[in-house]
Amino acid sequence: MHSRSLRVLWLLEELGLEYELVRYERDASFRTPPSLEKAHPLGRAPVVEVDGLVLAESGAILDHFVDRERRLRPTSPEGLREYRFFLHYAEGSSLGCKQHADTVTHGSGPDTARRSIGLRRRR
Ligand SMILES: N[C@@H](CCC(=O)N[C@@H](CS)C(=O)NCC(=O)O)C(=O)O
Secondary structure: OOOOHHHHHHHHHHHOOOOOOOOOOOOOOOOOOOHHHHHOOOOOOOEEEEOOEEEEOHHHHHHHHHHHHOOOOOOOHHHHHHHHHHHHHHHOHHHHHHHHHHHHHOOOOHHHHHHHOOOOOOO
16 A cells, blocks of 8 residues: 555554545556545545544544544653654655655656755766
């Protein structure tokens, strides 16, 4: 699975919660289908329906379940700081790098990726 949905599935497994998985197949250019916009206006994965709500943004979804279950969130100030760091790092700094790498692998080619991160090709 090449999706932030994995973050949510991982947490649901860690929490031992039951869930129904709904798959939205991507098109050839790796975009989600318009039908996902019916679930949430962002039209991006993951989207979850839980507690009568429709939630998007993987970090917000993770926070929702951790709050609801009152498990896995550290209580010490240091632990909480680290928890927040990694919750945001995964979608922020870390994924920024991954997206650049994906652009090289799947997207518009190495030159586009190099330009977007300010690198020049060596002559
Ligand atoms: N910040 C959002 C990013 C959502 C996102 O861009 N999801 C990707 C899959 S990992 C997606 O749906 N891409 C297909 C598209 O934009 O059409 C989150 O963490 O949930």
